[in-house]
Amino acid sequence: MVRPRKSPRQQRSRETVEAILEAAAQLFQRYGYAATTTNKVAERAGVSIGSLYQYFPNKDGLLTALAREHLRAASAELDGLLAAATARRLPLRALLEELVGGVVALHTERPALHRLLFDQTPRTAETVAELRDFERRAAAGLAAQLRRLGAGGDAPEVTALLAVQGIEAQVHGAVLDPGDGRPLPDRVRSVVDLWERALAPGCPG
Numbered sequence: 001m002v003r004p005r006k007s008p009r010q011q012r013s014r015e016t017v018e019a020i021l022e023a024a025a026q027l028f029q030r031y032g033y034a035a036t037t038t039n040k041v042a043e044r045a046g047v048s049i050g051s052l053y054q055y056f057p058n059k060d061g062l063l064t065a066l067a068r069e070h071l072r073a074a075s076a077e078l079d080g081l082l083a084a085a086t087a088r089r090l091p092l093r094a095l096l097e098e099l100v101g102g103v104v105a106l107h108t109e110r111p112a113l114h115r116l117l118f119d120q121t122p123r124t125a126e127t128v129a130e131l132r133d134f135e136r137r138a139a140a141g142l143a144a145q146l147r148r149l150g151a152g153g154d155a156p157e158v159t160a161l162l163a164v165q166g167i168e169a170q171v172h173g174a175v176l177d178p179g180d181g182r183p184l185p186d187r188v189r190s191v192v193d194l195w196e197r198a199l200a201p202g203c204p205g
Contacts, residue, residue: 017055021046021069029113033120038062060122066113067121070106071134077102083142092149092199096192099142103167104129104188107175115176138164150201163195170194 023045026035038059042052056062057089081102085095107114121127146152152159173179174187 016045016047016051019104020047020052021062021065022053025066025110028063028116029110032112033059033063033116036115063117063121064124066129067117067127068130070114070117071130074103074106075134075137077106078138078141079151082145085145086148089148092151092201093192093196095145095149096195096199100167100171100188100192100195104169104175104184107171108184113177118172118176135161135164146199151199163199166192167195 001018003085020041020159022037027040027044036059038052038056039049041059041062042049045052056065078099081098084090090098139161140156142163143152146156146160170191171188174191176185178184178187180187
């Protein structure tokens with residue numbers, strides 16, 4: 001069971017949930033999954049274990065809630081980047097630099113926590129559906145940019161979805177599992193170079 005037991009409705013309840021989730025994020029980031037317990041989270045948040053269990057059934061419930069928060073943050077970040085790209089009429093290279101840079105920032109803020117979210121969050125039908133919905137909305141926004149630029153080939157919607165999925169996976173590897181010893185800016189530049197070549201006007205979609 002990973003779904004929240006109840007949703008906070010009053011301001012005080014929302015503040016309690018925020019404190020619990022922040023405490024969980026700090027402990028997961030510092031100590032990892034195995035060493036983090038609901039008792040430790042409650043203690044760090046300054047609430048009773050009973051208060052924690054009012055909202056979260058177990059440790060996986062905390063992890064799932066943090067994963068959903070991460071998706072919401074990623075969605076807000078992407079919406080802002082794409083709106084700015086439209087207002088500034090960014091060319092393809094600058095658009096990709098902003099997009100990839102935004103994804104990198106989300107991965108590097110708390111890298112150990114991000115890795116844990118990626119590796120340990122239970123893959124339920126609900127969480128997978130939320131991820132797919134995020135990818136579709138992100139792809140729709142990117143597709144609009146590709147059409148503005150005359151890029152992305154004959155099927156910009158399909159191309160944009162592949163780009164969203166590919167950039168996420170490639171940045172994840174570049175930030176969390178680099179393996180090659182190159183500096184992060186060089187690895188990020190390689191991701192931008194790859195998608196600039198793939199999306200440039202004149203490339204088949």
